[in-house]
Structure formats: structure tokens, C-alpha cells
Amino acid sequence: MLTIRGIEIEDTFAEAFPLACARVVLxxxxxxxxxxxxxxxxGNASSVIGCDAEAGVDRLMGPEETPDGRPxxxxxxxxxxxxxxxxxxISRIGQGILPCPTTAAYNGLTVDPAKCLQVGSRIRxxxxxxxxxxxxxxxxxxxxxxxxxxxxxxxxxxxxxxVAGGNLILQGTSREVTLQAAERAADAMASVPGVxxxxxxxxxxxxxxxxxxxxxxxxxTNETFCPSLxxxxxxELHPKAAVAYELVVDGLDLESVRQSMRLGIGAAAIPGIVxxxxxxxxxxxxxxxxxxxxxxxxxxxxx
Amino acid sequence: MLTLTRLQSHPVPLEAxxxxxxxLSALDNSAIARLTVWHGRNKAELGDFFALTGSxxxxxxxLKGDCSRVKLAGSGMTAGLLKVEGPIGMHAGTGMRGGTxxxxxxxxxxxxxxxxxxxxxxxxxxxHHVGAAYRGALRGMxxxxxxxxxxxxxxxxxxxxxxxxxxxxxxxxxPGINLLAGTVIVLGRSGVRPGAAMRRGSLLFPHHxxxxxxxxxxxxxxxxxxxxxxxxxxxxxxxxxxxxRTLTLKPWNQLTRHSGDHVALGKGEILCPA
Numbered sequence: 001m002l003t004i005r006g007i008e009i010e011d012t013f014a015e016a017f018p019l020a021c022a023r024v025v026l027x028x029x030x031x032x033x034x035x036x037x038x039x040x041x042x043g044n045a046s047s048v049i050g051c052d053a054e055a056g057v058d059r060l061m062g063p064e065e066t067p068d069g070r071p072x073x074x075x076x077x078x079x080x081x082x083x084x085x086x087x088x089x090i091s092r093i094g095q096g097i098l099p100c101p102t103t104a105a106y107n108g109l110t111v112d113p114a115k116c117l118q119v120g121s122r123i124r125x126x127x128x129x130x131x132x133x134x135x136x137x138x139x140x141x142x143x144x145x146x147x148x149x150x151x152x153x154x155x156x157x158x159x160x161x162x163v164a165g166g167n168l169i170l171q172g173t174s175r176e177v178t179l180q181a182a183e184r185a186a187d188a189m190a191s192v193p194g195v196x197x198x199x200x201x202x203x204x205x206x207x208x209x210x211x212x213x214x215x216x217x218x219x220x221t222n223e224t225f226c227p228s229l230x231x232x233x234x235x236e237l238h239p240k241a242a243v244a245y246e247l248v249v250d251g252l253d254l255e256s257v258r259q260s261m262r263l264g265i266g267a268a269a270i271p272g273i274v275x276x277x278x279x280x281x282x283x284x285x286x287x288x289x290x291x292x293x294x295x296x297x298x299x300x301x302x303x
Numbered sequence: 304m305l306t307l308t309r310l311q312s313h314p315v316p317l318e319a320x321x322x323x324x325x326x327l328s329a330l331d332n333s334a335i336a337r338l339t340v341w342h343g344r345n346k347a348e349l350g351d352f353f354a355l356t357g358s359x360x361x362x363x364x365x366l367k368g369d370c371s372r373v374k375l376a377g378s379g380m381t382a383g384l385l386k387v388e389g390p391i392g393m394h395a396g397t398g399m400r401g402g403t404x405x406x407x408x409x410x411x412x413x414x415x416x417x418x419x420x421x422x423x424x425x426x427x428x429x430x431h432h433v434g435a436a437y438r439g440a441l442r443g444m445x446x447x448x449x450x451x452x453x454x455x456x457x458x459x460x461x462x463x464x465x466x467x468x469x470x471x472x473x474x475x476x477x478p479g480i481n482l483l484a485g486t487v488i489v490l491g492r493s494g495v496r497p498g499a500a501m502r503r504g505s506l507l508f509p510h511h512x513x514x515x516x517x518x519x520x521x522x523x524x525x526x527x528x529x530x531x532x533x534x535x536x537x538x539x540x541x542x543x544x545x546x547x548r549t550l551t552l553k554p555w556n557q558l559t560r561h562s563g564d565h566v567a568l569g570k571g572e573i574l575c576p577a
Contacts, residue, residue, distance in 0.1 A: 027528070068531040069531055070528065070531075132503065134486060134505075134533075135465060135466075136536055143527060148526060149525065149526025149527050150525075150526065150527035150529065152527065152529055152532070
């Protein structure tokens, strides 16, 4: 058994899977407008199980990093397929970013013409014939008249093959300490460029399994990690664990997800945590198996 | 790099459509010297007018000497670099589709007329009809960018359809006449009647408020990041093209939008300080 600072690292793996991904660079006149628009565009996007996309704020950007020299944010979006992701971007930019004062939205990934997403070219119709476009360095920008001036959105967005479903499961002796460890881990994991933690606060208390006894439900509670069901089900909780939290991470590539999980393990290993593990489906769901023992490497101590 | 040095200047124009790096790169110097040019109405060979040194195999060609009467240099070129150390004659870069023409001197009329792509940089002044459509043609420049560090003549961007023209100095009369679309930025002063009969497109005069035709309507201050995209682009252009002078527009003036020309479609705009 491996440990870090005396805390058990379970010999298991996170099972990640590919999703289509896009990066939107959002800008606005003030950082507070950036944050409002980012929250609106990435809202209700925790899991593709029940949402049209998984989305979150990758990082905030300074004026020197953005195309128009204003404060901005890098937003990541993940969807089951490119068409599904395209539709998500159209509705999320159209309903979340466009209405917010002073905003603009730009593509943040390399565009492969064969795999790009037509986003601004759809949103432009909001201009009802008054829209106009500008072509700059082979990038087309649509200018849509709105009530405070113009909304500028890029015509095409690049689509990549991202990695979703990286995760850690923390088990602790109390809710207070486990939540504290989860918050530390979430902050550390989110600090890696090119990843998002799509759930609220970056932490999941509703870990799920595939399927349900109810045929129409795609996912349901993972009873093996529910402390209140000890004695009724075959529990996977540590004997000393009173509570468990999951941290889910999506990234633009596998290495980013691995690095994020690596930092998360290090940050979560505080007194009161009794086991750090990960969720998987027996290797049947996703092609990317991220073994925790590979992540901790030399930082771990054999027990 | 192939260097072509003009043997002697002559008042009779020399039409040298063959002076395009992409075509010359596949030829050896003896074949290049035998390429056909027209000296007035007489058919001649390129080698009669230029001394050749080096090789064009790397796609770079340099013209030296007085080329002010050499027409059509770089016309239709698709790739490579054509550098002109001195003035260049009419129709340089017409119909070009790619590559770069860099003129370290003045350029005569019809620079980049009806071009489709690529970049033209002129460190001196340019003549009339930059990026324009030839008489009777439906569309002028259809892509690419023209950067003029000096001033430009009359009818700049006439009937231009797409692309970017930046003039660091002043322009002659009728800049953007019949403009169909595209963007023209003039950092100096505009000649009279800018944007006459323009349908779409943008004329930016960040530092000068020209007298506009009565068929333009003022929409008030423009609140859009679109000029900022161009200004940021110009900053990058200075470095990429090693222009040696700033195209930076800071401090940016608040621009006022005038729509027009309402004798035509009226979907164009002139942006200038209030």
C-alpha cells in the first residue's frame, strides 16, 4: 500500500474518456463583467450526463493576453461530439455572453478547417441583416449591433479532442476536514492551465454510477460511497471514513489532467484524510486509465 | 536570393510580368535572362535590362537600381519575397495571391490593383488607385494587405472588395470610392470626398475628421472593440514586417461612426474623431 504523509493512496485508477473540446476567450470592459458573463456561459454545465456540455473557467486573462486588449477569461467547453459542442457554444455564447454589456468572444484554439465549429456564423443572424464582418489574418469577426454598441464574435472556433473524467475521491474522518482537503485539492487542480473542474466549487458530493434500477435514468447515486448506507450495501468506504468527496477534472489533453490530479493528491493529503482513491468503471468506459500510483511516484512512501 | 540590377534607366516603360519570385525560383539564371519582357512595343529579354547575380531558388528576388519605369513587377505572384531597393513602376503586385512585396522607395499607380492575397509594404509614397479595380472591372482588391508608410494618391481602394490597406500618411481625393467591403485605415489626413458611393466596408481616420459628403449620417460615438482588434493587429504588424516605424495609434481617440454612402447601399462606415 502506498501512502503520502501517512495517508493511504488506493491502488486504483481514474477512468477518463475523450470529449470534443473548445476554448472561448471572453473579454469585457471590466473584470466584473467578465466574471458575470463567464458564470452565465458556463452555468449548468457540470456533467454531460445531464447537461449539454461540461464547462468552466480555465483562467482569467490580463489585457495584454487578449485580442482586443481588455480583461478576459479563458473558458473551456466539453461535449460528446463536435455537432453537440457547436450547438452548446451557439446557445451559451448567444445567451450567456452576448447579452452581457461590453463583451466579446474569440476562439482560443487552433482552427482545423475540417473540424471547426461554426459559432459566430450562426450567432450573427441575431443582427437581422445589420451585422457585418471583418476578416483579419484569415479570422472572420462578426460585428452584431446591440443596444450598447456592438457585440464582436469570431466566426469559427477550433475543436480539439479533450480528456474528461479525471477524478479523485477523498475520504475523511469528518465532513469538516474532508471538505477542507477537497477545497485545497480543487484549488491546486484548477491551477493547471488547460483544465477545469466543472462542478460547483470544484467538488462533487453526488458521485454517481452508470445506470439505475429505474430504466430511464442514465446515472444514479454511487451507494457504495454513501456513509448512510453502510450495512445495507457493500461499502467501499474506509472503516474510519465518515464522508467522501469527489473532484472531477476535464482538460485539453491527458497530461494536463494527470498533472492536475497529481497536484490534487498532494494538496489533499492532510491529517484527517484516511484514503485518496479514484472512480472507474472497471476500465470499460474510457481509454485513458490514470493510475494513482503513477501520479504520486517518488512522493509516495511504501507502507 | 537572386539580385537583378537595372543596367540603365530608360524613359520607355518596361513591362516585366515575369518578375515574380514563385516563377523565377524554378529557373536557372540563363533561363531567367531569356524571359520575355516588353520595352515599349518591342519584345525583348529580361537579361537585356538587368544584370543577374545569385539564385532565385530560395524564392527571394531583389530589384536594384531605378525601376520606376518597370511595370507589373510581382503581378500575379503566389509566394516568395520580392524586394525592391528603390522606386517601382506602375501595376506592381496587381492580381497577386500570396507572398510579400517590399518596396523600399516609392510605388507608382495601381499598386496591388485587384490583388487577392499576400502583403505589399511600401516605405515611401504610393501613386493613385492603390488596391483599386481597373476601369470596367466589378471588383478591386479582394484580399491581402497593403501597408504604405508614406502617403497615397487619389482613389485609394477604389471598388475594393476585401482586405486591409493602411496608409501612414495622407491620401489624395476620393479614398474608398465605390468601396464594396474591406478596411482602409489612414493615419494622416484624408483627401476630399472619402467613401463616395461606398456600399459596405470601413474607412478609419483615427486622427483626422474629414469633411464628409452630405449623404453620410452620423450615428454618434462607436462603442465596439472592432477598431481595437485592428490597432492591436497593427502593433503586431510593425514587428512582423520590421517596418521600422510605429503604426501605433495610442492614445486612441473616441471614434464617431458615420454610415453611408446613402446614395449607394449605405452599409459602409467612416470612423473618425468627433
